Amino acid sequence: MTQQTPTAEVSDTPRPGTSRALVCLVGGLFATLLGVLPSAWLGTERFTCPKNVLFHAAALATAVACLAWGRRWTLDAVDLSLGVFAGLSLLSALAVAANPWLTLVSTGVTLSGSMLFLCTRPLAENGRREAILLAVVLVAGLLALTVLLEAYGPLKGLSTRRAPGGTLGHRNRAAHLLVLSLPVTWLCLTRARRRPMLAVLLACAMLTGAAVTLTRSRAAWLALLVLGLGMGVAWGLAWHAADATRRRRTAGFIVALLGGVGVALVMPNTLEWRGSYGDSLRRIGEYEAGSGQGRLVQYGNTLRMIVDAPLLGVGPGNWPVHYPRYTTRGDPSYNVDAVVPVGSVPQSDWMGFLAERGLPAMLALALVAGLLLAESWKRARNEAGPEWGSEALALTAVLAGLLVMGGVDTVLLTTEGMFFVAVMVGALARAQREQVVIVPGVARRRAAMVLVVLLTGGPLVYGAVRGWARHLVFLEPQTAERLERASRLDPGGSEARLFLGSMKARAGQCEEARAILREARNLFPYSEAPLKIWSQCARSRRDLAREAPLPVQ
Known part of the structure; x- marks a missing residue:
């Protein structure tokens, strides 16, 4: 007999009070990922500055809107573990960080991302899950379209150094999010009820396949291989249990994705790549030379930083402050003659969190992922229905892709990556057994709103001021x-x-x-x-x- 995980106030019918919070969340996601200011307005900061400001503004507005309609809040083990991670990050920021301004930026990303995740979950449980997941797919499709427009000419020059990155301005970051969106695209495709929506979703899959190919992001390609292999095996085992419609749509999804890859391979573009796509594919696991070797050198040096500060790390955002102490001869990550000798973030989410927040914080974040995976496995084994089983498969695939890309590149350390993952995982993660129930009165809700403003307002204001200051520097x-x-x-x-x-x-x-x-x-x-x-x-x-x-x- 199927046993459903108990949860509070779960409904498939959207609650009227959630509309405002949904608009803030979805509108903020579209604005953050697709918004770009003209170069003449903000110069080198036209990508990062507006996205940072919009990210924190969306977190503030969504959290306040959720507090306004919520009358009973339930927290499960996933929420509490995420709260521990955010709390340890804040403790590290207050106790050990040498550069408080970098700490404000990095801690702000963590706190705003946590708020977005905690707001997305109750919105999904109160009838907004389908709308949120569809928004994730559509924003990914539009992002893929901007990548293609840049690669094929109409938007050429949009991102000068990391093309084609579309409205993210960075090909690797665009490829990361596009790969993570694919399981959600498949999920929405299997659930679509109208033919026009089917056509839109298939188009998103094709655009994503073409865009990921053109970016030549080896981290994204590696994650796509792992993700595709895992989903293929899981779906193959359950193929006999799926209905004919679901099988046809899964086949259509694969054809659309591969069709996009094929178009990218044969259609001439304006990108000036030196090698072939085959060369990039053969170098996907390269570690003896090039960027792969550079990553290993950086990881080894960062590991010594972790050993020296295992409990609280060196402080959120302070990895570039301390890295010159640990660099070694021939380290390609470090340029002693440059004004900024090292990048702002390490080339791995997991190494960055360990170095900046410490081992306990990293264990708390790993516990979040572990609890989500355990719940997905339980849903699949208990056969809670095809809808829940598909969600479990999609969530598992997203977490697997994030694990791979976070090991060799940065996703959660960027504002757009944190926003995208928080919303996507929050919508896919069904509520688990209640651990804490909060029924706040009017005064406590207002106090919580003030706290939200304080936590997001500082990074929001400083992000805007910092962006304008950097514009003046490089003008x-x-x-x-x-x-x-x-x-x-x-x-x-x-x-x-x-x-x-x-x-x-x-x-x-x-x-x-x-x-x-x-x-x-x-x-x-x-x-x-x-x-x-x-x-x-x-x-x-x-x-x-x-x-x-x-x-x-």
Whole structure:
């Protein structure tokens, strides 16, 4: 006999009060993933700045709207484990982080993403699951379309360095999200009731197949192979139990996906790749040279950082602050001569979380995934019905793909990746057994809304200010006036201080340069750039080290 997991206030009929929260959630998802400002408006920050602001704004609006209609809140083991992860991240931020501004950015992504996940689950349980999943597929289809338009000419030049990335501006990040969307596309396709919707979903599958192929993202390709193999085996075992309609639509999904791949392979594009697609496929597991070897070097150095700070890490967002201490000779991730010697995030979600948050936080996050997988396995074994079984398969596939890509690239450490995964997994994850029940009164709901504003407002405001300051820094021609304004706007902006200090040093204004470079070195105490710039004033490196000692760890 099938036993359904108990949950509170579950309904297949949408509750009227959820409409506003759904609009905030879905509207924020579309705006964050597809919104791009013209280059003339925000220069190099036209991709990251508006997405950061929209992400936190969507989390704020959705959380407040959910608190407004919710009268009874239930938390299961998944919610509590995620709360532990967010709490440990906040503890690490307050206790050990050396650069508080990077911490504000990184912790804000975690807290806003957690809010979106916790809001998506009750919305899905109250009749909005289908709408949310459909929105995930449609936004992925539109993202794939922008990738193709960039690759084939109409949007050429949209992302200059990481093409074709479409409205994300980065081909790897676009490919990650598109691959993760495929299980949801299949799920919605098997449930569609109208022919026009079937056509739209098949088109999304074809667009996604073509776009993922054109990105040549090896992490996404590897995840797609793992995901496809796992889903194929699982579906093959259950093929006899599926009805004829479900089998036909699954076959149609595969044909559409492969059709998109075929079109991408044979249709000429404007991309200037040097090697063939076969070369990229053969290098999918490369680790003895190229980027694969660079990742292994970075992982080894990051592992030493983890060993030195296993409990709370070095603080959210502070991996680039400490990485120069652990770099080794020949490390391609580190450029000692660059103003910013290392990237803002490591080349792995899991290494990043371990290094920045510590082992206990990583275990809490792993527990979230473990609980979701265990529930999916239980639903599949208990045969809770074809609908729940398909959801379990889709959720398992998403988590498997995320596990692979998070091991070799970053997904959850980016705002768009966190938003997309939080909404998608939140909609697929059915409620488990209640652990905590909260029935807040009006006063407590208002207090919770104030807390939401405080947690999301800081990262939202700072993200907007930081984006404008970085726009001023990289605006040509570079002037001292703009650099000074950027330094005043962004107290965590090291680039503005380094460029301004260099300008002052070349002009012989050494006292002003020293004060500015000291501020930059306090933000990144292990960077060589301030010392090298200071040497232009014919002073020894030891002078700056003596006047601005490294912070005590």
